[in-house]
Amino acid sequence: MAVPGDIDAICSGLPEVELGTSWGNRPTYKVPRGPKGRGFVMYRAPHKTAVDPETGELYQDLLVIVVPDDAAKAALVEDPSVPFFTVPHFDGYNAVLVQESRLGEIARDELAEIIVEAWAARAPKKLAAQFFAGR
Numbered sequence: 001m002a003v004p005g006d007i008d009a010i011c012s013g014l015p016e017v018e019l020g021t022s023w024g025n026r027p028t029y030k031v032p033r034g035p036k037g038r039g040f041v042m043y044r045a046p047h048k049t050a051v052d053p054e055t056g057e058l059y060q061d062l063l064v065i066v067v068p069d070d071a072a073k074a075a076l077v078e079d080p081s082v083p084f085f086t087v088p089h090f091d092g093y094n095a096v097l098v099q100e101s102r103l104g105e106i107a108r109d110e111l112a113e114i115i116v117e118a119w120a121a122r123a124p125k126k127l128a129a130q131f132f133a134g135r
Helices: 005-012 070-077 100-105 108-122 125-133
Strands: 018-022 026-031 038-044 062-066 095-099
Touching (some): 005 018, 005 026, 005 038, 018 038, 070 095, 108 125
Antiparallel strands (some): 018 026, 038 062
């Protein structure tokens, strides 16, 4: 099963990835390295737009993971067997949310597949093509 430490291991194992910041200095994995890097996995700060519906508390451990398109987002958030979800704040944005504390509900391989898709959605096309050609 996946654990929070898998996020860094998976992201850091992809080509041209760096851990930078975005959205108010939040840790964000970006591709490619440097000023043109685009975020694909971000640690989100607690915010009133993401509240646990059962407790009313702000989520403290949210990850934002980019998805390639609306269909991929729908597939993840509509599947009751996985812990991915969205909130109205992310309507129209190709990303899903997941609590780090719930990563154990999915296999590490499944998490890796989702992160690789996120990376590919943000990576320069040539870099992504080279990566997939070499697999």
